[in-house]
Amino acid sequence: MNLSVVDKRLAVDFCGLELASPLVLLSGCVGFGEEYTRIEAFSNREVGAICLKGTTLAPRLGNPPHRVYETPCGMLNAIGLQNPGAHQVVNEILPQLDFSETRFIANVSGSTVEEYVEVARLFDDSPIDAIEINISCPNVKEGGVAFGNDPDMSARVVEACRAATNKPLITKLSPNQTDIAENARRCIEAGTDGFAVINTLMGMAIDVEQREPIIGNNQGGLSGPAIKPLAVLKTHQVYQVARPHGIPIIGQGGVASAQDALEFLIAGATAVGVGTALFYDPLIVGKINAGLAAYLDRHGLDHISHLTGSLMLHGATSACG
Amino acid sequence: MNSTPHRATIYLEDARILGHESHPGEQRILKLEAPKCAQAARPGSFAHLQCDPLLPMRRPLSIMRVDPEAGWVEFLYKIIGYGTRLLARRRPGENLSLLGPIGRPFAVHADRPRAVLIGGGVGIPPMIFLANHLRRLPGFKPLAILGSEVPFPFIPRPSRILVPGMPDGIIAAMPLLEDWLIPSRLASLQGFPGCHDGYVTDLVVRWLDTLSPRELAEVELFACGPHPMLEAVARLARKYDLPAQVSLEEFMACGVGGCAGCTVAIETADGQAMKRVCVDGPVFDAATVAAFKPA
Ligand SMILES: Cc1cc2nc3c(=O)[nH]c(=O)nc-3n(C[C@H](O)[C@H](O)[C@H](O)COP(=O)(O)O)c2cc1C
Ligand code: FES
Numbered sequence: 001m002n003l004s005v006v007d008k009r010l011a012v013d014f015c016g017l018e019l020a021s022p023l024v025l026l027s028g029c030v031g032f033g034e035e036y037t038r039i040e041a042f043s044n045r046e047v048g049a050i051c052l053k054g055t056t057l058a059p060r061l062g063n064p065p066h067r068v069y070e071t072p073c074g075m076l077n078a079i080g081l082q083n084p085g086a087h088q089v090v091n092e093i094l095p096q097l098d099f100s101e102t103r104f105i106a107n108v109s110g111s112t113v114e115e116y117v118e119v120a121r122l123f124d125d126s127p128i129d130a131i132e133i134n135i136s137c138p139n140v141k142e143g144g145v146a147f148g149n150d151p152d153m154s155a156r157v158v159e160a161c162r163a164a165t166n167k168p169l170i171t172k173l174s175p176n177q178t179d180i181a182e183n184a185r186r187c188i189e190a191g192t193d194g195f196a197v198i199n200t201l202m203g204m205a206i207d208v209e210q211r212e213p214i215i216g217n218n219q220g221g222l223s224g225p226a227i228k229p230l231a232v233l234k235t236h237q238v239y240q241v242a243r244p245h246g247i248p249i250i251g252q253g254g255v256a257s258a259q260d261a262l263e264f265l266i267a268g269a270t271a272v273g274v275g276t277a278l279f280y281d282p283l284i285v286g287k288i289n290a291g292l293a294a295y296l297d298r299h300g301l302d303h304i305s306h307l308t309g310s311l312m313l314h315g316a317t318s319a320c321g
Numbered sequence: 322m323n324s325t326p327h328r329a330t331i332y333l334e335d336a337r338i339l340g341h342e343s344h345p346g347e348q349r350i351l352k353l354e355a356p357k358c359a360q361a362a363r364p365g366s367f368a369h370l371q372c373d374p375l376l377p378m379r380r381p382l383s384i385m386r387v388d389p390e391a392g393w394v395e396f397l398y399k400i401i402g403y404g405t406r407l408l409a410r411r412r413p414g415e416n417l418s419l420l421g422p423i424g425r426p427f428a429v430h431a432d433r434p435r436a437v438l439i440g441g442g443v444g445i446p447p448m449i450f451l452a453n454h455l456r457r458l459p460g461f462k463p464l465a466i467l468g469s470e471v472p473f474p475f476i477p478r479p480s481r482i483l484v485p486g487m488p489d490g491i492i493a494a495m496p497l498l499e500d501w502l503i504p505s506r507l508a509s510l511q512g513f514p515g516c517h518d519g520y521v522t523d524l525v526v527r528w529l530d531t532l533s534p535r536e537l538a539e540v541e542l543f544a545c546g547p548h549p550m551l552e553a554v555a556r557l558a559r560k561y562d563l564p565a566q567v568s569l570e571e572f573m574a575c576g577v578g579g580c581a582g583c584t585v586a587i588e589t590a591d592g593q594a595m596k597r598v599c600v601d602g603p604v605f606d607a608a609t610v611a612a613f614k615p616a
Contacts, residue, residue, distance in 0.1 A: 028580060028581075029575065029579055029580055030575075030579045031578055031579045031580075031581070035575075035578040035579040035600075036577060036579055038327075038328055038329070038330060038331050038577060038578075039330070039331045039332075039420070039577060040330050040331065040332045040333065040357070041333065053581070061593070061594070061595050062581060062584065062595050065571055065572075065584065065585065066571070066572050067572070067582045067583070067584065068572050068573070068574040068582035068583070069572060070376070070377060070378040070403075070404070070572075073377055074377055075377060075378060075574060077574065077582060079580065079581050079582060082581045082584065082595055224377045225377065276377065276574075278575065278579070279377075279378055279379065279574045279575045279576070279580070280371065280377060280378065280379060281418070282333060282420065282577065283333055
């Protein structure tokens with residue numbers, strides 16, 4: 001494998017996978033791994049891994065327009081998991097990917113626990129490097145509440161997928177819940193190998209002239225710099241629970257610079273996701289890698305992994321406002 | 322029409338603003354130094370621009386003119402929101418990031434040399450680009466019918482080229498197209514002198530009705546503009562049994578096919594599919610656009 005484009009000090013181990021860089025391209029932002037390669041000077045080799053678009057068992061057409069909308073310092077999206085179905089992804093798309101360039105992670109989605117399991121099983125029997133479970137999908141059998149908003153439902157999905165695969169299993173936690181740490185605890189018991197923290201926050205934007213939501217699906221997931229402070233805190237909270245078990249985290253939410261990536265690492269992340277920022281600067285990954293290397297130089301550190309969880313809290317952490 | 326997505330190289334260029342002209346009706350003409358984009362752009366291509374460092378997202382703008390030798394690309398846009406308002410503040414000499422060219426361009430067919438270019442408002446730019454391309458192709462006889470509800474971003478002048486079927490007094494034309502010897506006529510509901518008081522499609526119908534069946538079989542429609550205009554073009558294409566290519570718009574995030582944020586419903590041989598305007602379009606066969614299907 002030729003991983004020489006990235007500074008060696010940035011290589012990290014994530015659930016036993018060697019990643020050339022801690023930077024991971026996030027699910028839903030880069031299609032099935034090859035769309036960005038049409039941009040001159042873009043290279044999949046600069047990233048540690050790429051999470052593919054959320055994949056369900058049957059193909060999905062996705063939501064009606066509008067699917068995306070810019071909001072202050074971020075955007076709403078409600079794509080509706082448009083994807084060609086797990087069989088097509090495994091049989092037609094994965095064979096086209098160049099696994100010598102980077103690691104590819106499947107993003108498994110479903111409406112029922114059974115669907116998650118079937119999709120996970122299909123990816124288990126494929127060259128994919130790891131499986132990320134997107135538990136932010138609505139559970140159609142239980143009133144459409146997102147699995148990830150409830151620790152019981154989250155644990156059930158993780159446990160069932162765990163039984164279906166021996167590949168590294170990453171659970172992508174939702175911020176749309178009261179106690180993310182409790183949810184993380186339950187997912188660890190259920191057998192997750194890693195976490196992705198966080199998925200988008202649900203939001204709405206309204207066209208006041210028409211008095212209707214701008215997003216075709218009415219509500220959408222908020223991403224981008226607007227959610228970064230919240231995502232850093234959630235990463236810190238999940239890290240408290242995950243650290244004793246040696247379970248690594250892909251911190252994410254609004255990363256747009258080396259400074260942002262460093263915040264997530266220091267808060268407890270082993271790897272850092274980049275999604276929405278690619279839309280603004282498709283070549284941002286090279287810049288963040290360079291910024292991370294410069295930080296190591298400046299602080300006399302021989303490896304990026306020393307930063308994970310290196311946060312030094314102040315004494316008082318109770319009151320707010 | 323070929324339906325494989327656009328896979329050509331897209332360039333990221335730090336583009337210097339060479340010109341930024343104001344026109345009435347909050348319209349602006351923006352000229353950027355972007356040599357790679359200028360080389361690779363085709364009629365129908367667009368670029369995804371960083372309007373301002375304060376914005377989290379880029380904005381897609383259709384390309385109006387390019388000069389591959391001089392290395393510039395030109396856009397016409399209207400200030401319609403926060404992004405274009407910030408873009409309008411940018412001054413010549415400043416740089417902004419351009420991602421382009423993007424999209425599957427218009428396809429022209431030698432057996433249909435009577436190309437009718439129908440542009441409405443900020444849908445005019447791709448028609449100018451296409452006109453400039455067609456005038457160099459032997460045998461093509463393009464006709465442009467342009468509409469606007471704000472003053473046109475050029476000073477219309479009386480045409481010296483006859484267009485059969487035009488109502489009396491409808492003589493206003495776009496000077497640039499006249500210089501290229503391409504006939505044009507203008508329409509607006511705002512009562513501009515020499516312009517048809519009605520819709521662009523009214524003028525297209527009047528012209529089509531002067532053609533013999535053999536001539537009609539040489540016609541192809543190309544259109545870009547507001548949704549109701551494109552819908553009217555699709556209706557007209559059905560009525561006259563003409564092929565029509567329309568350039569569509571939708572909000573975009575990535576602009577390169579990665580997010581599926583910009584889709585429209587398109588009829589395919591395998592049923593309805595959600596196609597990405599950025600790389601599966603922006604040009605689609607009007608007959609396949611689900612939103613334009615007869616009720
Ligand atoms: C357009 C878009 C589509 C997304 N689709 C998915 C998806 O299919 N599955 C998933 O787990 N997360 C999806 N996400 C969430 C991202 O993977 C990421 O977790 C989130 O956007 C936060 O990171 P960011 O602020 O860097 O974008 C999507 C995000 C965006 C913006
Ligand atoms: S804008 Fe992302 S796919 Fe078109």
